[in-house]
Amino acid sequence: MIIPFHKPFIGEEEVEAVADSLRRGWLTMGQKTIEFEKKFSEYIGVSGSVAVQSCTAALHLGLKVIECKPGDEVIIPAITFASTAEIVHYCNARPVLADVDPRTHLLTAEEVERKKTKKTKAVIPVHYGGQSVDLDAIRVAAGKSVFIIEDAAHALPAYYKGRLIGSRGDVVCFSFYATKTLTMGEGGMIVTGNKKWQERMRRLRLHGITSDAWKRYTAAGSWKYDVFEAGYKYNTTDINAAMGIVQLQKLEAMTDVRCRIAQKYNEAFSEIEEIIPYMIEKNNKSAWHLYPLRLDIGRLKISRDEFIELLKSRGIITSVHFIPLYRFSLYKKAGWKVKDFPGSEWVFKREISLPIYPGMTEEEIAFVIENVIDIVKKNRK
Numbered sequence: 001m002i003i004p005f006h007k008p009f010i011g012e013e014e015v016e017a018v019a020d021s022l023r024r025g026w027l028t029m030g031q032k033t034i035e036f037e038k039k040f041s042e043y044i045g046v047s048g049s050v051a052v053q054s055c056t057a058a059l060h061l062g063l064k065v066i067e068c069k070p071g072d073e074v075i076i077p078a079i080t081f082a083s084t085a086e087i088v089h090y091c092n093a094r095p096v097l098a099d100v101d102p103r104t105h106l107l108t109a110e111e112v113e114r115k116k117t118k119k120t121k122a123v124i125p126v127h128y129g130g131q132s133v134d135l136d137a138i139r140v141a142a143g144k145s146v147f148i149i150e151d152a153a154h155a156l157p158a159y160y161k162g163r164l165i166g167s168r169g170d171v172v173c174f175s176f177y178a179t180k181t182l183t184m185g186e187g188g189m190i191v192t193g194n195k196k197w198q199e200r201m202r203r204l205r206l207h208g209i210t211s212d213a214w215k216r217y218t219a220a221g222s223w224k225y226d227v228f229e230a231g232y233k234y235n236t237t238d239i240n241a242a243m244g245i246v247q248l249q250k251l252e253a254m255t256d257v258r259c260r261i262a263q264k265y266n267e268a269f270s271e272i273e274e275i276i277p278y279m280i281e282k283n284n285k286s287a288w289h290l291y292p293l294r295l296d297i298g299r300l301k302i303s304r305d306e307f308i309e310l311l312k313s314r315g316i317i318t319s320v321h322f323i324p325l326y327r328f329s330l331y332k333k334a335g336w337k338v339k340d341f342p343g344s345e346w347v348f349k350r351e352i353s354l355p356i357y358p359g360m361t362e363e364e365i366a367f368v369i370e371n372v373i374d375i376v377k378k379n380r381k
């Protein structure tokens, strides 16, 4: 049996929706995108959503509307994907790396407090694996003049103190990349309650041209448009949006399956001393985009990397989330040092992301559990 790290959960409904989009003959951003944005806003409970090509594009536009400039600093957790930091470079600002709580892999308010300076323009907390950071505490630690741009790439749907991630906050950015909890192949969404920002993002995602410019080839529109400022080619397409609309209808059901798999893993591993439980804070309900298995490597004869290879040799493909940013050449050159991130290093040495997705069969879930436990038992000190 081969169990891939991820399999997209795509049915005939998505195939039909994409085919319908192709048959209509409108391939780029149009009515389907507008419909997807509207349905997404209704689901999250926010006044407006702006669909873009990726979460990376969403985060970048977030920094644009808050006027992030050269000389500014942006605090981000060291345990994240490269793009959370990359977009700070797009603005010629400085990413300031912060450590994470080893129990949750999340950025903390204490760390924001430590890393904050007069130059701090924004904090980009990451809702790692689908679990929210402590938003209220980070808000207080950041202070009134600092913006919070949430990297919610993993957090659809996730809850913090009973409210859905995205329903409040300055700017919240989601990813619809192939492996995410809702996918349209590639895609992203920005949600914000700020109408002026929404309007500006709509322009910026399409070269800075007036927001209804996509209409210019239809009878309803005109060939005329204006450019207010230089923008980007960040728009999504109706082909992708058609898939997003169908995936949104299935989101709750897909999340239920993820939660159930996580619960099964939790129960199965709870008796195994060499596995350190991943903590979900009491205020949170996770989207379970990731299931982080955490090895107590001091009790094992093998390293985390060897554990991954053994799982692979038995047909189970896993991943690691993430290689901390300070381990990359770019950030080493900028002066960031391993020794300054004890929490992130602790996580990096122990974490393995197990397969968790709606298409997993009972047999596959049992196979993963059985093999993880067997490898632990055979490699106990």
Ligand SMILES: Cc1ncc(COP(=O)(O)O)c(C=O)c1O
Pocket: 053, 054, 055, 056, 057, 080, 081, 083, 084, 126, 151, 153, 154, 174, 175, 176, 177, 187, 188
């Ligand atoms: C935490 C995090 N932020 C941002 C991104 C970027 O998402 P996208 O691929 O949609 O640009 C990812 C992608 O994996 C991610 O894991």
